[in-house]
Amino acid sequence: MSAASNLLNGPQTLGQGRAFWSGAAAVLALALVYPAFVDSYDVGSSAYFLCWVFMALGLCLMWGYGGMMSFGQTFFFGVGGYGYGVIEIYLGVAHGGALASLVAALLVSGLAAALIGYFMIYGRIGGMFFGIVTFAITLALAFFLNQTAGPEWHIGAARLNGFNGMQGMDPLALPWFGGDIDLEGTPFYYFVLALLIVVYLLLRMLVNSRFGNVLVAIREDSLRAELLGYDTRRYLLVTFVIGSMLGGLSGALYCSWGQFISPSSIGLPAAAMPVVWVAFSGRSDVTATLVGTLLLIAGFQALTIYSEQWALVLMGILLAGTVLLAPDGLIVSLANALARRRARGRAVLEPSLAER
Amino acid sequence: MLADSFSYFYQFADVFAFLVLSAAGLAIIFGMMGIINLAHGEFIMCGVYVTSAAYHAGLPLPLAQACGAIAAGLIGMLLEVTIIRPLYSRPLDSLLVTWGISLVATQGTLIALGSTFPGIDMPGHSFSVGDYSFSSYRMVLFAASLCVLGFVYVLFMRTRFGVHARATMQNPGMAQALGVRKGLIYAVSFGIGTGLAGLCGALYAPTMNLIPTMGTSFLVEAFVTVVVGGANVLLGTAPAAIALGIIRTGLNAWYGQVVGEIGLLIAVILIIRVLPDGFSGWLTRRSS
Numbered sequence: 001m002s003a004a005s006n007l008l009n010g011p012q013t014l015g016q017g018r019a020f021w022s023g024a025a026a027v028l029a030l031a032l033v034y035p036a037f038v039d040s041y042d043v044g045s046s047a048y049f050l051c052w053v054f055m056a057l058g059l060c061l062m063w064g065y066g067g068m069m070s071f072g073q074t075f076f077f078g079v080g081g082y083g084y085g086v087i088e089i090y091l092g093v094a095h096g097g098a099l100a101s102l103v104a105a106l107l108v109s110g111l112a113a114a115l116i117g118y119f120m121i122y123g124r125i126g127g128m129f130f131g132i133v134t135f136a137i138t139l140a141l142a143f144f145l146n147q148t149a150g151p152e153w154h155i156g157a158a159r160l161n162g163f164n165g166m167q168g169m170d171p172l173a174l175p176w177f178g179g180d181i182d183l184e185g186t187p188f189y190y191f192v193l194a195l196l197i198v199v200y201l202l203l204r205m206l207v208n209s210r211f212g213n214v215l216v217a218i219r220e221d222s223l224r225a226e227l228l229g230y231d232t233r234r235y236l237l238v239t240f241v242i243g244s245m246l247g248g249l250s251g252a253l254y255c256s257w258g259q260f261i262s263p264s265s266i267g268l269p270a271a272a273m274p275v276v277w278v279a280f281s282g283r284s285d286v287t288a289t290l291v292g293t294l295l296l297i298a299g300f301q302a303l304t305i306y307s308e309q310w311a312l313v314l315m316g317i318l319l320a321g322t323v324l325l326a327p328d329g330l331i332v333s334l335a336n337a338l339a340r341r342r343a344r345g346r347a348v349l350e351p352s353l354a355e356r
Numbered sequence: 357m358l359a360d361s362f363s364y365f366y367q368f369a370d371v372f373a374f375l376v377l378s379a380a381g382l383a384i385i386f387g388m389m390g391i392i393n394l395a396h397g398e399f400i401m402c403g404v405y406v407t408s409a410a411y412h413a414g415l416p417l418p419l420a421q422a423c424g425a426i427a428a429g430l431i432g433m434l435l436e437v438t439i440i441r442p443l444y445s446r447p448l449d450s451l452l453v454t455w456g457i458s459l460v461a462t463q464g465t466l467i468a469l470g471s472t473f474p475g476i477d478m479p480g481h482s483f484s485v486g487d488y489s490f491s492s493y494r495m496v497l498f499a500a501s502l503c504v505l506g507f508v509y510v511l512f513m514r515t516r517f518g519v520h521a522r523a524t525m526q527n528p529g530m531a532q533a534l535g536v537r538k539g540l541i542y543a544v545s546f547g548i549g550t551g552l553a554g555l556c557g558a559l560y561a562p563t564m565n566l567i568p569t570m571g572t573s574f575l576v577e578a579f580v581t582v583v584v585g586g587a588n589v590l591l592g593t594a595p596a597a598i599a600l601g602i603i604r605t606g607l608n609a610w611y612g613q614v615v616g617e618i619g620l621l622i623a624v625i626l627i628i629r630v631l632p633d634g635f636s637g638w639l640t641r642r643s644s
Contacts, residue, residue: 128448312462
């Protein structure tokens with residue numbers, strides 16, 4: 001138990017101690033029994049929310065921990081989504097083909113991230129220009145895919161279909177003894193939930209490990225970290241690949257969920273969404289990002305029913321407002337304020353104990 | 357032979373004008389204040405919409421275009437004074453705030469004005485050289501891009517404002533101590549930047565469909581020109597536009613538009629791998 005807690009807790013994450021973990025267990029238990037109480041349509045839309053969280057966690061790792069402001073999460077979302085579609089249409093769903101497509105889509109997005117990241121990180125593009133270049137690449141991919149409507153644009157049997165989007169791929173299926181388990185509706189929800197828990201715990205372990213400490217040191221003072229003998233570029237590149245692959249994972253899961261992906265998931269305003277989620281939640285902490293992203297996505301979906309434009313205006317105001325008023329992010333600021341209050345409460349309590 | 361070479365020049369001039377006009381405003385704001393204005397596309401869109409509205413209200417086109425540029429400039433100054441000013445010490449945050457503003461502006465325009473807006477017919481006639489025919493308005497755009505570069509040169513190198521602005525850029529504290537009004541310089545520079553964005557929109561208004569998201573179609577070119585050019589408009593944006601213009605024109609001519617756009621991006625990534633500070637950083641380092 002204490003070995004696990006040493007791996008999961010540390011200076012780089014908020015939310016430690018028994019109160020936090022028992023709260024987390026309670027939330028997890030609720031999430032596990034939740035499908036029993038609602039109809040399968042609602043379970044499906046909850047799974048849809050969960051799909052997006054991976055790319056937010058990836059951005060949190062790159063931006064909050066590594067100091068790399070990547071505006072290209074939807075680029076990798078697109079690579080993962082289109083990658084899943086193309087490969088799945090080629091392999092077919094049987095014999096674990098869909099699952100292999102998911103893995104292959106992840107590898108493709110990782111490869112793309114390694115290539116782009118190499119040129120940027122080893123070219124020492126940092127700060128604002130990191131954001132600008134990733135943003136430009138993202139917009140260019142959306143433009144490119146938008147004009148692939150003609151029948152000459154196909155990869156294998158998969159038609160790209162331009163702005164109408166690609167379709168015709170199968171949802172994920174788990175190969176199992178005595179027949180595949182189709183991952184749709186409730187089974188898909190459990191699959192994504194399990195993935196999310198694994199990714200969340202692994203990220204906590206990563207940022208609290210030696211690797212995570214070096215990463216934070218690079219964020220705080222890249223020159224000093226380099227002078228201490230760390231090859232900062234290698235750390236940043238690995239981080240960029242992991243973070244971007246999480247964007248690709250979101251894209252592949254999204255594509256499996258709706259059996260559809262289009263360039264509008266890549267270009268504007270979609271490209272702004274992960275930045276809004278992470279900036280609002282607090283980029284310096286994975287738990288805050290997880291909670292804040294889920295809250296924002298649920299709120300956004302509820303508003304979109306009335307007017308998508310107004311929901312996007314609200315997202316814009318949230319982004320500008322958070323940065324101006326609570327630059328650390330709302331959830332992180334709240335958590336810090338709570339921690340301070342508890343510390344002050346203890347400080348007041350202890351002298352009175354001493355008097356007695 | 358003459359017709360062929362003119363045709364290449366014409367295509368280059370078209371790309372060059374697009375790169376310079378779309379990037380100039382962004383580059384001025386980046387060079388002066390060190391922040392990137394992600395709402396740049398929305399200021400271009402503002403220029404387009406105001407131009408079109410003024411044109412349909414009965415103004416002649418050049419006057420309507422001036423209105424578009426001035427409106428974008430004034431809105432930019434207002435924005436600088438109210439929201440951007442506290443962010444100069446946090447340049448990364450200014451990126452996020454301007455992105456938020458850009459979302460609000462695009463979607464707000466969609467809500468207020470709907471998804472389409474009456475456009476403007478392309479003015480001017482076509483002229484022919486040899487067997488090819490060319491649009492004279494594209495040549496006007498090329499001339500306008502040269503005028504913008506000339507305007508920036510005169511403004512920053514030959515006027516009192518320019519001296520103050522460059523002093524503020526180099527050392528804000530010292531300039532202020534010598535009596536330069538830093539706040540005013542920043543507000544006016546920001547206004548000039550957004551005004552040039554508005555001018556870009558105003559000039560391209562007759563060539564495009566008017567939709568609230570049209571600012572995006574300028575963004576990639578504007579970003580890559582500024583990234584390759586670096587912080588100086590004259591030493592950076594102009595040579596970057598020439599280099600990227602040649603690359604883009606060549607790829608367009610031999611392989612088509614799609615390869616041209618992707619090739620441009622690949623060229624940019626290769627260039628910044630070699631010249632991280634862009635052309636202007638490289639040129640300044642060589643000369644010093």
